[in-house]
Amino acid sequence: MTLFLTGFVLIPPALQKWSDDRTYGYPRTFQVDANVGHGDSNFPVSHFIALNLNGRIEVIEIPQGDAEKLQPHLYLIARLAMQGSDLVPVTVSFGDMNGDGKPDMLVTFNGTQWIWFNNGTQFVPKV
Numbered sequence: 001m002t003l004f005l006t007g008f009v010l011i012p013p014a015l016q017k018w019s020d021d022r023t024y025g026y027p028r029t030f031q032v033d034a035n036v037g038h039g040d041s042n043f044p045v046s047h048f049i050a051l052n053l054n055g056r057i058e059v060i061e062i063p064q065g066d067a068e069k070l071q072p073h074l075y076l077i078a079r080l081a082m083q084g085s086d087l088v089p090v091t092v093s094f095g096d097m098n099g100d101g102k103p104d105m106l107v108t109f110n111g112t113q114w115i116w117f118n119n120g121t122q123f124v125p126k127v
Helices: 002-023
Strands: 030-035 044-055 058-061 075-078 090-095 104-109 112-118
Touching: 002 030, 030 090, 044 090, 044 104, 058 104, 075 104, 075 112
Parallel strands: none
Antiparallel strands: 030 044, 044 058, 058 075, 090 104, 104 112
Protein backbone atom coordinates (compact mmCIF):
# COMPACT_ATOMS: atom_id res chain seq x y z
CA MET A 1 0.00 0.00 0.00
CA THR A 2 2.85 2.41 0.82
CA LEU A 3 4.46 1.78 -2.56
CA PHE A 4 1.15 2.50 -4.31
CA LEU A 5 0.64 5.80 -2.45
CA THR A 6 4.24 6.89 -3.07
CA GLY A 7 3.90 6.11 -6.77
CA PHE A 8 0.57 7.93 -6.94
CA VAL A 9 2.05 11.10 -5.44
CA LEU A 10 5.09 11.11 -7.74
CA ILE A 11 3.35 10.36 -11.03
CA PRO A 12 1.32 13.59 -11.49
CA PRO A 13 4.35 15.94 -11.19
CA ALA A 14 6.29 13.71 -13.58
CA LEU A 15 3.43 13.78 -16.08
CA GLN A 16 3.15 17.57 -15.75
CA LYS A 17 6.89 17.97 -16.40
CA TRP A 18 6.65 15.65 -19.42
CA SER A 19 3.71 17.67 -20.77
CA ASP A 20 5.49 20.99 -20.20
CA ASP A 21 8.68 19.62 -21.82
CA ARG A 22 6.69 18.70 -24.93
CA THR A 23 4.78 22.01 -25.04
CA TYR A 24 7.41 24.58 -23.96
CA GLY A 25 10.75 22.79 -24.34
CA TYR A 26 13.77 23.54 -22.18
CA PRO A 27 14.49 26.27 -21.45
CA ARG A 28 10.78 27.04 -21.30
CA THR A 29 9.78 29.12 -24.34
CA PHE A 30 6.56 30.42 -25.87
CA GLN A 31 6.20 32.38 -29.11
CA VAL A 32 3.38 34.48 -30.57
CA ASP A 33 2.84 37.20 -33.16
CA ALA A 34 0.66 40.21 -32.31
CA ASN A 35 -0.19 43.60 -33.74
CA VAL A 36 0.61 45.89 -30.82
CA GLY A 37 1.38 48.99 -32.90
CA HIS A 38 5.18 48.88 -32.57
CA GLY A 39 5.98 47.90 -36.17
CA ASP A 40 5.73 50.13 -39.22
CA SER A 41 2.63 50.66 -41.37
CA ASN A 42 3.68 47.99 -43.90
CA PHE A 43 4.50 45.36 -41.24
CA PRO A 44 2.55 46.19 -38.04
CA VAL A 45 3.03 42.78 -36.37
CA SER A 46 5.70 42.08 -33.73
CA HIS A 47 7.06 38.64 -32.88
CA PHE A 48 7.26 37.85 -29.14
CA ILE A 49 9.38 35.20 -27.46
CA ALA A 50 8.63 34.53 -23.78
CA LEU A 51 11.49 32.74 -22.07
CA ASN A 52 12.23 31.25 -18.67
CA LEU A 53 16.02 31.09 -18.58
CA ASN A 54 17.11 29.53 -15.28
CA GLY A 55 14.27 31.21 -13.39
CA ARG A 56 14.66 34.58 -15.11
CA ILE A 57 11.43 35.49 -16.93
CA GLU A 58 12.10 37.53 -20.08
CA VAL A 59 10.08 38.61 -23.10
CA ILE A 60 11.77 39.58 -26.36
CA GLU A 61 9.80 41.73 -28.82
CA ILE A 62 10.98 41.81 -32.42
CA PRO A 63 9.01 44.45 -34.38
CA GLN A 64 8.60 43.73 -38.09
CA GLY A 65 9.62 46.30 -40.68
CA ASP A 66 12.73 48.43 -41.14
CA ALA A 67 15.38 46.70 -38.98
CA GLU A 68 17.47 49.88 -38.71
CA LYS A 69 14.60 51.90 -37.24
CA LEU A 70 12.80 49.21 -35.25
CA GLN A 71 15.09 47.58 -32.71
CA PRO A 72 14.16 44.52 -30.62
CA HIS A 73 13.13 45.09 -27.00
CA LEU A 74 14.09 42.88 -24.07
CA TYR A 75 11.67 43.02 -21.14
CA LEU A 76 12.98 41.58 -17.86
CA ILE A 77 9.80 40.53 -16.10
CA ALA A 78 10.81 38.70 -12.90
CA ARG A 79 13.36 36.46 -11.23
CA LEU A 80 12.13 33.25 -9.61
CA ALA A 81 14.08 31.87 -6.67
CA MET A 82 12.17 28.71 -5.78
CA GLN A 83 13.32 25.14 -6.37
CA GLY A 84 12.47 24.09 -9.91
CA SER A 85 12.00 27.69 -11.03
CA ASP A 86 13.68 26.89 -14.35
CA LEU A 87 10.77 24.52 -15.18
CA VAL A 88 7.97 27.10 -14.86
CA PRO A 89 6.24 27.76 -18.22
CA VAL A 90 5.66 31.38 -19.27
CA THR A 91 3.11 32.65 -21.81
CA VAL A 92 2.24 36.04 -23.28
CA SER A 93 -1.13 37.41 -24.37
CA PHE A 94 -2.44 40.86 -25.22
CA GLY A 95 -5.47 42.95 -24.29
CA ASP A 96 -6.32 46.58 -23.56
CA MET A 97 -6.19 46.52 -19.77
CA ASN A 98 -6.31 50.29 -19.10
CA GLY A 99 -8.80 51.37 -21.78
CA ASP A 100 -6.40 53.54 -23.80
CA GLY A 101 -7.04 51.66 -27.06
CA LYS A 102 -3.57 50.04 -27.15
CA PRO A 103 -3.03 46.32 -26.48
CA ASP A 104 -1.11 45.74 -23.25
CA MET A 105 1.12 42.71 -22.63
CA LEU A 106 0.00 40.09 -20.09
CA VAL A 107 2.80 37.76 -18.98
CA THR A 108 1.55 34.65 -17.19
CA PHE A 109 3.69 32.24 -15.15
CA ASN A 110 3.48 30.30 -11.91
CA GLY A 111 -0.21 31.15 -11.42
CA THR A 112 0.37 34.91 -11.64
CA GLN A 113 -0.22 37.48 -14.35
CA TRP A 114 1.95 40.56 -14.81
CA ILE A 115 0.68 43.47 -16.90
CA TRP A 116 3.05 45.66 -18.91
CA PHE A 117 1.40 48.72 -20.45
CA ASN A 118 1.78 49.80 -24.07
CA ASN A 119 3.04 53.39 -24.38
CA GLY A 120 2.92 53.31 -28.19
CA THR A 121 6.55 52.32 -28.82
CA GLN A 122 7.24 49.71 -26.12
CA PHE A 123 5.82 48.14 -22.96
CA VAL A 124 6.39 49.62 -19.48
CA PRO A 125 5.57 48.07 -16.11
CA LYS A 126 3.51 51.05 -14.85
CA VAL A 127 1.16 53.56 -16.45
